Amino acid sequence: MRLNIYIISEYLQSFNPVLQTSKNLKLIIDRSRIIIDKTDFDHRVETLYIMPAEYHSTFMNEFKKYNFIVVGDLPKGVAIEDCIYIAQNVSLSLIADLVNDCFQKFNLWEEQLKQPFMQLNNRYTYPLQSFMKIATNMLKNPIAIFDISSKLLFHEGKLPKNIEGSIWEEILENQAFDIEFLDFDEQKKVYRDFSNAGDRIPSTIQEYGDSEKIAYLILFQDNQPFATIGMADITAPITDEQYSIFYHLKTVLENVNDYYHIFLLQDSFPNYILENLLRGDMGEKSVLEYHLNNLNWKIEDNYQLINITTTKKEPMLQTDIITLTQRLQKYFPTAVFFPYKQTVLAIIKVNEESISANQNFNQFLLNHHLLGIGSTNFNSFLRLNYAYKQTEIVSQLDLTSVKTSPLILVEDIYEKFFVKFLQQIPNYESTIHPMIFRLYKKGDINLENLDILKSYLLNGCNTLLTAKKMHFHRNTLSYRIKKIESRLDLSLNDLDNQQVVWLILSCLIIQN
Missing domain, CATH: 1.10.10 (Arc Repressor Mutant, subunit A)
Structure with missing residues (x-):
């Protein structure tokens, strides 16, 4: 993990550091280095240089764009400028060790943030909730994460008992982040990246009511927004150090989304919604409508689900599932694909795609040792779990007597199998x-x-x-x-x- 001087300065509080800087909050520092003479200086903006106070004037006048910790008594008349200054005469090695401890602490935290997603492949909601809990360990204020439709997904961190008049009261009441109190220009800022090199703050802080400050960050992938995280100073002031940590959450979530596809993009379909529907959790109907509308679909349209799995004994690896999903798009370009457990689910709109008439798809399944099970049609996206249950039950049956094609439709075989099954039940x-x-x-x-x-x-x-x-x-x-x-x-x-x-x-x- 990369840090900045605001985080490091906070970590060195036992030495009463004085921070004087106009640098932005971007996280760029990836190592520290002690300077004894000019030959130790390697001109890296990513390095935090630790030097004795007598070198302050020598380096600070010439190399202002770099990051420094200055230790010891400054010569008379020399002002602190653009650095972390520690007046105590302490060992440079001790400071360097503490800075390295800071790196280790935040590297461990970053690994903990990613761990739930690494451990639970093709799971989306639970890892995201775990991420939020781990995230608040480093923040002094509770945080919330919102769908790109502005609906609240999760919030984490202890809220005070009295939230009356705060942004949190509004969020919990409406289950949404309402940005109508911002003017038009401010609302436009919500959907652009705030991390330009020239910006001191890589996001924005807005006033709410008379005094409350709100920090919010838009998460991007390929320059498109897909979610928002927010924090208000309801329990503690939002310091530069806290804001820097908050900004790092954005970076981690963007990386996680890029690899595990938790949210996907604004014009795609979020996997966490599909996972919730398959578990029978309908969630906010307005969120579902928002994302279906981006596909020109409606909740009450007619859909069909295809459950695609391997016929080999070994289950598909994560890389196999990703590759399969990409290849399937060739056969069903308007479908929504969802890696789930050890399968890939394809959801198609009935009047846009036809699985039974797609001979190339049948051949693809055959060539790659795959089995596709197509559900009956369902007239509401909210019934996705019902369609999945159909295909899951069929996948557990002995299909040798009816399997003449790598694509099996529940409608073609349900009667034979279900009646046979029911007749085994007494009365x-x-x-x-x-x-x-x-x-x-x-x-x-x-x-x-x-x-x-x-x-x-x-x-x-x-x-x-x-x-x-x-x-x-x-x-x-x-x-x-x-x-x-x-x-x-x-x-x-x-x-x-x-x-x-x-x-x-x-x-x-x-x-x-």
């Missing part, structure tokens, strides 16, 4: 949905209606797609669906995943 008829069972026994719903219900649910409640597959006119199907809903006293579009599965299985049991 499996008792698992039928009670309303379906009662209506069928009374004759109020027949086998054809059950087939319509099953197909409609399997096709993500998409009337047009179901009508096409069942060779109905759309209006006819809509009429039949409304009658079924009336008899069941249910709105099929409002069912949760468990209810959908229950109804489909109930139809299967009765039909067989």
Whole structure:
């Protein structure tokens, strides 16, 4: 980790250092060096030079752009200028050792920040939360991280009991970072990099209300913003040293995102959202809408998920998964790809891509010893976990009797396997949905209606797609669906995943 003189000066507080500088807060120092004479000076702006006070005038007049620690009594009439000054007569080696300790401390901290991501490949939310907890160990104020849509993702660090009137009250109430209190020019600054070499502060500090100071940093990848981190002086003043550490968090998170793709870019889809959806955590609907809108998608569009894994005995390595994801983009250019566990998930919008008609994709799977399992269509992005569960169950079945292609569609095989599985359960008829069972026994719903219900649910409640597959006119199907809903006293579009599965299985049991 690189440091700056603000961090190092704070670390040397036991010697009562005096810091006089106009240098910016960029982290550039990567080593220290003791100067005994001019031959020890190697003209590196990344080096922190430690020298006795008698050399102050010799070096400071000629080499102002470099970083110095000056130790000992200054000659009379010599002013402290652009350096860390320690008036005590202490060993230069002792100061150098302490500076090296400072490097080790922050290097260890940086490794700790990266560790959760290294240990949990293809995990996103938990490592990010761990990162935030570790980050606050070095900061005296709590911090928050926001999605690029300005919605709050996590906050960490102890907040005071009374946050009334502070920016934290607003953030926790709205679960968002509202920058409307900034004027137009200030808002524009939010979406540009503040780390220009000429800037003393590599971000910006804004006044909130009458007195509170807010530091916020925009995270960038390839010159595009993807998230924001923020800190307010709610428990302690934001010093140059604290601001420098805060800025380093930005650098680490940008590097982590570049390698592990936690957030991705503004026009891509954040992996942490997909992970949460697969776990059944819907999160903020507005955040999902924001990112889908960047793809010209909507929550209620029709989607299909492909679960792609290797047929080899050895699981795919992280490098294999990254390479596979890149290659898959050739076959589904508008899809969202998500490395998850030991697989790659591809989410496609049904009317934009077709997996069954993509012969080149089939050949690709075959050539690379891959298996693709396609879910049934689902009519809401919020049902992503339901589609994934389908493919996960199928991946655990013995597919030797039906596997004629490296691409298997759940819709083509579900009946054979699920009915066989259900028939192994004693009194499996008792698992039928009670309303379906009662209506069928009374004759109020027949086998054809059950087939319509099953197909409609399997096709993500998409009337047009179901009508096409069942060779109905759309209006006819809509009429039949409304009658079924009336008899069941249910709105099929409002069912949760468990209810959908229950109804489909109930139809299967009765039909067989």
